[in-house]
Every structure is written in C-alpha cells, then in structure tokens.
Amino acid sequence: xSRLHPSLPLLALLSITLxxxxxxxxxxxxxxxxxxAALPSAEARATPLGVALAGPEAxxxxxxxxxxxxxxxxxLQMRIALVxxxxxxxxxxxxxxxxxxxxxxxxxxxxxxADRGVHVRMLVDDLNFHDIDRLMAALNSHPNIQIRVFNPxxxxxxxxxxxxxxxxxxxxxxxxxxxxxxxxxxxxxxxxGGRNLGDEYFSASETLQFRDLDVLTAGPIAASVSASFDDYxxxxxxxxxxxxxxxxxxxxxxxxxxxxxxxxWRETADPYNAKPLxxxxxxxxxxxxxxxxxxAKWEFVADSPEKxxxxxxxxxxxxxxxxxxxxxxxxSSVLIVSPYFVPHDAGIQxxxxxxxxxxxxxxxxxxxxxxxxxxxxxxxxxxxxxxLEAGAELYExxxxxxxxxxxxxxHVMGSRSRASLHAKAYVIDESTxxxxxxxxxxxxxxxxxxxxxxxxxxxxxxxxxDMFKFATSPKVSxxxxxxxxxxxxxxxxxxxxxxxxxxxxxxxxxxxxNLDPGAGFYRNVLTGLFLLLPVxxxx
Numbered sequence: 001x002s003r004l005h006p007s008l009p010l011l012a013l014l015s016i017t018l019x020x021x022x023x024x025x026x027x028x029x030x031x032x033x034x035x036x037a038a039l040p041s042a043e044a045r046a047t048p049l050g051v052a053l054a055g056p057e058a059x060x061x062x063x064x065x066x067x068x069x070x071x072x073x074x075x076l077q078m079r080i081a082l083v084x085x086x087x088x089x090x091x092x093x094x095x096x097x098x099x100x101x102x103x104x105x106x107x108x109x110x111x112x113x114a115d116r117g118v119h120v121r122m123l124v125d126d127l128n129f130h131d132i133d134r135l136m137a138a139l140n141s142h143p144n145i146q147i148r149v150f151n152p153x154x155x156x157x158x159x160x161x162x163x164x165x166x167x168x169x170x171x172x173x174x175x176x177x178x179x180x181x182x183x184x185x186x187x188x189x190x191x192x193g194g195r196n197l198g199d200e201y202f203s204a205s206e207t208l209q210f211r212d213l214d215v216l217t218a219g220p221i222a223a224s225v226s227a228s229f230d231d232y233x234x235x236x237x238x239x240x241x242x243x244x245x246x247x248x249x250x251x252x253x254x255x256x257x258x259x260x261x262x263x264x265w266r267e268t269a270d271p272y273n274a275k276p277l278x279x280x281x282x283x284x285x286x287x288x289x290x291x292x293x294x295x296a297k298w299e300f301v302a303d304s305p306e307k308x309x310x311x312x313x314x315x316x317x318x319x320x321x322x323x324x325x326x327x328x329x330x331x332s333s334v335l336i337v338s339p340y341f342v343p344h345d346a347g348i349q350x351x352x353x354x355x356x357x358x359x360x361x362x363x364x365x366x367x368x369x370x371x372x373x374x375x376x377x378x379x380x381x382x383x384x385x386x387x388l389e390a391g392a393e394l395y396e397x398x399x400x401x402x403x404x405x406x407x408x409x410x411h412v413m414g415s416r417s418r419a420s421l422h423a424k425a426y427v428i429d430e431s432t433x434x435x436x437x438x439x440x441x442x443x444x445x446x447x448x449x450x451x452x453x454x455x456x457x458x459x460x461x462x463x464x465x466d467m468f469k470f471a472t473s474p475k476v477s478x479x480x481x482x483x484x485x486x487x488x489x490x491x492x493x494x495x496x497x498x499x500x501x502x503x504x505x506x507x508x509x510x511x512x513x514n515l516d517p518g519a520g521f522y523r524n525v526l527t528g529l530f531l532l533l534p535v536x537x538x539x
Contacts, residue, residue, distance in 0.1 A: 027236040038226035039089045044187040048283035065218035065293030072203030082185045083109040085282040091184040092122045096196035108261035114144035125178040126152040138257040141249040147241040150178040176308045179448040190217045190225045210422035228302035235305040296457035303449040319452040320445045333360040335427040335468045341365040342379040342441040348386045355391030367396035369518035378527045394480040395472040397421040433461045474505035
C-alpha cells in the first residue's frame, strides 16, 4: 500500500500503556552530517542541459517547460533518461522507494551516474523504508552517493519490537510523513507528480497497477523544486542512513552491488521497456525542440518540513492552502482527481458554494473495489450523498480499465493485475491544472508534507481534461448518483437501503448496482468496521 493505514494510530493508543517509553532520538544535526545545497544557478546554466535550455528560456521569459507523463512506461523511461543526462547533480525525494524490478533499474542508473562523477542525494520517508537490504546500504558507501531517511521511528537494523515500541510511544510523530515526490537533475530538469518509485507505478507489477500522473519540468522551475528539496535534506529530521544502519561495507561490496545491477539491467531493461527515450541525449532533444515541452507560467508550492516537526506542526500546509484557493475561485468548472478523497463538511460547503454559482464540479476517486486503502474509503463513503446533494458529479474508478474481469493484460510480461487510481490532478476552468502529491483529505492537509505544481496552460489543462473525460466514461468508472423515487421503491422490502446507485457499461449494456459494485463481502465488512473507529482526522 502507498497509504498510511489509519487504524494504526488507534491500535497504538490502545497499546501505549503496555510498552515502555523510548528515548527521544537526538536531532539529525547532532550526528556527523554536512549541509549541502543544489547546484548553483551559474553552474547549472553551464551544464549541457543548461546550455540547451538557454534558447527556449530566452524565447519564453518568466515561463518554464512542461510535458505530461501519463503512462508508467513513459515516466520510467523519462526518469532513466534524466539520470543519464545528469552531469553534476541528481536529487531524489520519495515517500516510497522500493528495491524491486524497476527500483533496481533506477538505482543502477543512479550508481552509474555517481561513477561518472555526478553527486547523488536520495531522501526517502522512513515509513516505507523498513526493509533496507544490502543494495541500498552498499550504494550509500559510494563517495558520490548520500542517502538520508526522513522522520525515522526506528533503525532498520533494530528489532521489530524496538521499532514497534518506538511507534507506539510516539504515535503523533509517526503519523506525520513526507509524501513529496521529485527527481531533479543538474538543477535544470525535474519530475514531480504522484508516482513513487516501485513496480506498481511503472506498469511493471503483476498484482497492482496504479493509474498515475507525473510532469516533466524544465527551466526556472527546477530551482524552486531544488530549494524545497534542500529544506528537507537539511532538516533536523533527515538522518544519514549510516546513522540508522550499522552494516559495514568495503569497496568489494560496492563492486558486487554494481555487478548485480548491471546483470539486472541486461536481463530486465528490454522486457520492462525501460530503455531511455532514444539514443539522442536529452540536451540535444531540447536544443532541437524535440522533447515536446509546452512553455507556460507556473507556481510551485511545497509544504515546509516544519509541518512535521516544528512551528507549523498540525497546521494546514501551504500546498493545500494554495490548491483550495484556486478551486474556490473557479468560474466555470472544477475537475478533481483524488484517489483518497475525504471532503468533510467544509469541503461539502465549498462545493455547494461553487455549484450555486454555476460552476461544474466533477470528482473522480477510487471505488471500494479499486482502492488500496479501504479505511480511507470508509472515511469518504458518508460524504457521497451530501456531495451529490451539493450538486457535484461523482465517479468512482473501477479496478480494471474496461470494467471486465477478463480485461486485457496490463503488465508488459503478460500478467493480469488490478488497477487502482493514484493520480492527483485538479483542472480549474480548463485553463490551469494542478499536479502534485496531495489528495483532498485531512492527511494531506494537516499531517503529511506535500507539493503542488500549478501550470497556467490551456493546452495542458485540456489534455488533462480529456484524460478526465475518458477516465470517467462508463467503461472505466462507475457514475454514482442519488437513486430515483422509482429505484427506491423497487428496493423496498429488500435488505439494501442505500440511497445511491452506481452505473457503468459492459459489452454495450448499461448496468446498475445498489451497493458498492465489485467490492465483495470482505471489503464491505471492513468498511463498516472502519466507520466505527475514531480515526477520521488520520485519513
């Protein structure tokens, strides 16, 4: 799962009296750790990427270049191409970074970059970093690679009991996570969006396929993304991996890791379609206007790490505040793609105000059958009727793109897997699109740190709007609506009392359901159980 399980804080509160308190970890600044910053602008402009971007930047003053990365394959290829294009610096910041098939391809690319002199910094949130094997730790021994862990609650080399005790005795700190996602090369190009680093985000998992969205950015915006990365990298809760992991490595271990990654690349890159975009270096593609960049004005807003541990703790973050301000000032339409969606009463009121002024509000989130976080679905489900009564359109993504159990196989190796929505995108008046890491839920607002990129580009906004139109079609998603009087009358005397109906299309036929379709007994029961738990502010 890519989501903090909302039941964990409750379990911790019930168990806290059973466990001894643990000592508070000293701040990261108390350990040997150098402060570092992104490549200075003057040096960045002298890199091949900087030189190639000089012309387009001069032709588009006060703008940056953007290209949507709509498929997992495109996004994986572009990341590898970016890493290969790096000549000075590579910075990566992720909530999840798995050492799986695609993860090793990316780690191998980063190691090869470090071998040719690129300085690599990698910052990963601790929640999903509990199984550090020798590969990641070996790479950290490279003189040009530094890995840090954000907000750790226990050393990976410590026992499960110790980490569990630390979690149970410091619940509030544990539930606050770094959800930001960014890759930055030479302070000139960056990728931001919803994807973590893992097979399920790059169309390479045999069991789960996240439908996600990233954006390649070029030009002045890279400095803003880098500045945010530096804030987190130098934060008092960003710990060097060597402090947390006490495994010892010598040059031979790094050589073994390098050989293993090269072998993995030879055996895996072709079938997973992970080769770079083509043989032409990215700098040449930019200079020849072949990279498909659309230039536009923009605003990049990232939460401060102080939201986790500092003066801003518990407050709504800047990213959410910026997004809500844009949504609330829409004039004609708001399209919302939020896989984890818990609007609360304040969100219902805001939507009612928009629709009252004639603004179309359409929402796409996960269905109970498709979600990877049933607890969040339980937090969302009570708001479906109020949302519809407020005038919103509501769609729920189906677990397979075509809605069929025998849908075409999505994995490039031929296996079937369940689809789940993971993209976070917001289109305002079909002229501005916001893409980033934040969902419309309390966790993104007050607990996790997030980032949001607003692009003022009608062409890009229209492209995302077209994606929204396809994703909300009856073959891909259920339309949720209030049951008509006739439909309610037909349900009298049955055990189903839901005021909602779900409709979709299968083989050219419209189908109607009176209960969360395709979810099965187990998920419906879990949803009911989670509704009883007081974890609404953790969702």
